[in-house]
Amino acid sequence: MSARDSILGRLRDRQGSALVAPESDFAVVTGRGWSREERAERFTRWITSVHGEVVRCNTADWTDALAGVLAEKQIRRLALGRQHPVALAARDALASHQVELIDADRDIEAWQEELFQHVDAGLTSTRGGIAETGSLWLWPDADEPRLLSLVPPLHIAVLDVDAIEDTLFDVITHQGWASGMPTNALLISGPSKTADIEQTLAYGVHGPRELVVILRDG
Amino acid sequence: MNQPVQTFTPQAFHQQAHAALENPQIRANFRKAMDGLMGKRREAFSDWDLETLRQLGANIRLRALSKLPDLLEQLEANCEANGIRVHWAENGEQACAMITEICQQHGASSVIKGKSMVSEEMHLNAHLEQAGIEALESDLGEYLVQLNEQTPSHIIMPAIHLNTDEISDIMHDRTGTERTRDVDAMTAAARAQLRERFMAADVGVSGVNFAVAETGTLCLVENEGNGRMTTTAPPVHIAVTGIEKVVEHLADVAPLYALLTRSATGQHVTTYFNMISSPRKAGEHDGPKEVHLVLVDSGRSRIYQDDELLDTLRCIRCGACMNHCPVYTRVGGHTYGTTYPGPIGAILMPHLMGLEATKDLPSASSLCGACGEVCPVKIPIPDLLVRLRREAVGDGVGNVPGAGVKRSRKEVAAWKSWQWLATHPNAWRGASLIAGSFRGLAPSHLGPWTEYRTAPKPAKSSLHTLIKRHRKEQDS
Numbered sequence: 001m002s003a004r005d006s007i008l009g010r011l012r013d014r015q016g017s018a019l020v021a022p023e024s025d026f027a028v029v030t031g032r033g034w035s036r037e038e039r040a041e042r043f044t045r046w047i048t049s050v051h052g053e054v055v056r057c058n059t060a061d062w063t064d065a066l067a068g069v070l071a072e073k074q075i076r077r078l079a080l081g082r083q084h085p086v087a088l089a090a091r092d093a094l095a096s097h098q099v100e101l102i103d104a105d106r107d108i109e110a111w112q113e114e115l116f117q118h119v120d121a122g123l124t125s126t127r128g129g130i131a132e133t134g135s136l137w138l139w140p141d142a143d144e145p146r147l148l149s150l151v152p153p154l155h156i157a158v159l160d161v162d163a164i165e166d167t168l169f170d171v172i173t174h175q176g177w178a179s180g181m182p183t184n185a186l187l188i189s190g191p192s193k194t195a196d197i198e199q200t201l202a203y204g205v206h207g208p209r210e211l212v213v214i215l216r217d218g
Numbered sequence: 219m220n221q222p223v224q225t226f227t228p229q230a231f232h233q234q235a236h237a238a239l240e241n242p243q244i245r246a247n248f249r250k251a252m253d254g255l256m257g258k259r260r261e262a263f264s265d266w267d268l269e270t271l272r273q274l275g276a277n278i279r280l281r282a283l284s285k286l287p288d289l290l291e292q293l294e295a296n297c298e299a300n301g302i303r304v305h306w307a308e309n310g311e312q313a314c315a316m317i318t319e320i321c322q323q324h325g326a327s328s329v330i331k332g333k334s335m336v337s338e339e340m341h342l343n344a345h346l347e348q349a350g351i352e353a354l355e356s357d358l359g360e361y362l363v364q365l366n367e368q369t370p371s372h373i374i375m376p377a378i379h380l381n382t383d384e385i386s387d388i389m390h391d392r393t394g395t396e397r398t399r400d401v402d403a404m405t406a407a408a409r410a411q412l413r414e415r416f417m418a419a420d421v422g423v424s425g426v427n428f429a430v431a432e433t434g435t436l437c438l439v440e441n442e443g444n445g446r447m448t449t450t451a452p453p454v455h456i457a458v459t460g461i462e463k464v465v466e467h468l469a470d471v472a473p474l475y476a477l478l479t480r481s482a483t484g485q486h487v488t489t490y491f492n493m494i495s496s497p498r499k500a501g502e503h504d505g506p507k508e509v510h511l512v513l514v515d516s517g518r519s520r521i522y523q524d525d526e527l528l529d530t531l532r533c534i535r536c537g538a539c540m541n542h543c544p545v546y547t548r549v550g551g552h553t554y555g556t557t558y559p560g561p562i563g564a565i566l567m568p569h570l571m572g573l574e575a576t577k578d579l580p581s582a583s584s585l586c587g588a589c590g591e592v593c594p595v596k597i598p599i600p601d602l603l604v605r606l607r608r609e610a611v612g613d614g615v616g617n618v619p620g621a622g623v624k625r626s627r628k629e630v631a632a633w634k635s636w637q638w639l640a641t642h643p644n645a646w647r648g649a650s651l652i653a654g655s656f657r658g659l660a661p662s663h664l665g666p667w668t669e670y671r672t673a674p675k676p677a678k679s680s681l682h683t684l685i686k687r688h689r690k691e692q693d694s
Contacts, residue, residue: 004306007461007515011287015617016525019284022277028270029473046486108504112451116417133487145504146450150443169472178468181433183499184450187491192443194405195483196359196375198382199251202405205358206412207443207489 032166039131039164046134050190052211059216063093075120079104081143086125086158104148121154129164135189139182155208161217228555231578238549248550251378255541258484275477276596278470279532289431289464296434300496302509310340313514318349326420332448333357334425339557356444365392371551374482374537422448426459432467438492455506462531477594481536517569524617532595539589561589565602573620580606650680
């Protein structure tokens with residue numbers, strides 16, 4: 001008999017009494033009832049508490065905010081997609097800037113070394129945010145691959161205030177995640193960190209040292 | 219870095235505990251860390267209805283266990299439909315062989331690892347190295363412990379037993395990093411050392427925090443990004459997990475994740491929650507082209523047979539029980555000599571290793587109840603400790619391997635005599651009279667009991683006699 005069949009067999013022929021599934025009441029993780037502004041405020045407070053930076057701006061001129069971040073952080077090489085409206089607008093706005101734009105929609109095998117060694121920042125869109133924990137949620141795709149938000153030392157993420165929901169439970173249920181998960185779904189709450197050396201916080205251990213959220217409003 | 223240095227064993231628990239108690243460095247490192255973690259956890263739950271949340275966590279895990287075989291089949295079917303290949307292993311040995319074989323099929327010479335306690339449980343690194351495959355830990359704490367040829371002393375914070383100076387020495391001796399007390403500089407050095415390895419690794423091996431049956435999704439919780447790196451950069455990803463980690467619905471992970479991070483480190487959320495549902499699809503540009511899931515039993519299906527012991531399988535591996543355990547805080551993680559230390563180790567390891575080897579662990583508790591009070595899924599850990607103590611001295615029939623190992627004929631006879639005396643009043647009175655008359659002969663040393671205490675002496679007259687006498691005096 002295969003290991004599979006014998007394990008499942010033992011579980012099915014359980015000796016003890018019949019197991020009954022208790023009811024799960026999810027009220028405690030939903031129904032926060034926060035206003036739009038409360039959500040933005042909570043999101044900002046929580047993500048800032050773990051070293052994330054939030055730049056709130058008008059949707060109309062968010063690329064100015066982006067240019068400001070790039071200048072402040074002295075970014076010379078920025079990797080980004082080529083199709084998402086966020087990437088398109090950024091490319092448009094940055095065409096006349098000093099920043100070198102690097103296409104992220106390439107097979108990693110072709111540019112791994114470049115991505116790991118020579119990219120200063122990665123720009124991504126986000127699908128939404130979570131107020132309760134100050135989290136971004138991303139579904140990386142062909143245009144904005146998984147490593148774009150992980151490998152460069154700075155991750156710049158673009159989020160709309162209207163896309164912030166109260167809790168993770170709300171996002172999973174409202175957005176129908178269970179009916180079709182992508183290859184990789186991610187929650188990101190701050191830059192990479194560790195406390196493995198005597199409980200002392202240090203940032204950027206494997207992923208980005210810095211995370212900047214451009215929070216678009218109006 | 220060949221074999222993991224196994225200097226600690228559960229058989230030598232008592233000697234190891236004495237050694238740890240006499241080591242001021244170990245005691246200071248753990249005391250400081252555990253005090254900090256307890257405070258942070260309290261703070262993190264301060265604006266929550268914690269009891270309701272814990273009950274929900276417990277109910278979700280109980281629901282998953284009540285349907286375990288069905289959910290495992292559903293998980294397998296959905297993973298396979300998504301392109302994740304699922305393997306089943308009866309024990310760690312089989313799982314190691316499977317993982318080694320997958321590595322060999324890809325001609326792998328180097329494996330990069332995300333944190334996985336199940337892989338520690340089965341000594342995967344040693345197996346891979348025997349096959350000529352280098353396995354490198356990438357979680358910073360695991361990396362440091364591996365550099366120091368040790369095993370983790372805590373399931374969440376593997377290097378908690380080391381302080382900054384010790385880590386500086388280890389990094390200097392093993393990697394040539396300049397000595398420093400600057401944690402940022404040490405972290406940056408480790409980042410640079412490991413980045414090279416991520417790029418070169420042939421296979422990434424990770425654990426799983428929750429496996430979702432409904433969608434065939436593997437969830438990984440982490441702060442560093444090494445888990446994402448491990449599961450994204452190498453061309454092959456192998457996830458390995460115990461069969462109890464499955465949950466029914468995707469929505470079930472929301473409360474469990476809220477409980478896990480707050481219970482473990484007092485964080486309201488971790489930096490990353492990484493949900494993997496398939497290998498790289500056509501048109502996608504990164505991520506592994508192959509994803510494997512290895513489901514390991516290793517005694518779990520035996521725990522599953524028993525209505526009471528079953529609760530052990532609810533565990534979501536947060537480590538709160540060890541953070542709050544007065545014994546763990548004083549003796550540290552290595553003293554237990556097992557993969558999982560502290561209260562969860564004491565109720566889990568006897569099933570994985572047998573009570574012969576682990577008979578002292580369920581007794582390494584004052585039954586103060588702190589572990590049970592903080593457990594995010596309400597595992598009645600103190601009850602299970604008592605149950606395992608009973609199994610160790612019982613008649614050897616039951617679901618725990620090695621049951622009856624501590625049974626002593628003398629002890630059984632002593633209790634039987636006591637039972638007889640206590641149910642025969644005349645004999646009891648006679649025995650008390652004799653004990654009272656010869657009290658001068660009572661021994662002043664009673665083994666370990668009298669190391670810190672004065673030996674008890676039988677009273678001249680029993681309480682019963684005194685009361686009788688007193689009443690007589692009053693009446694007259």
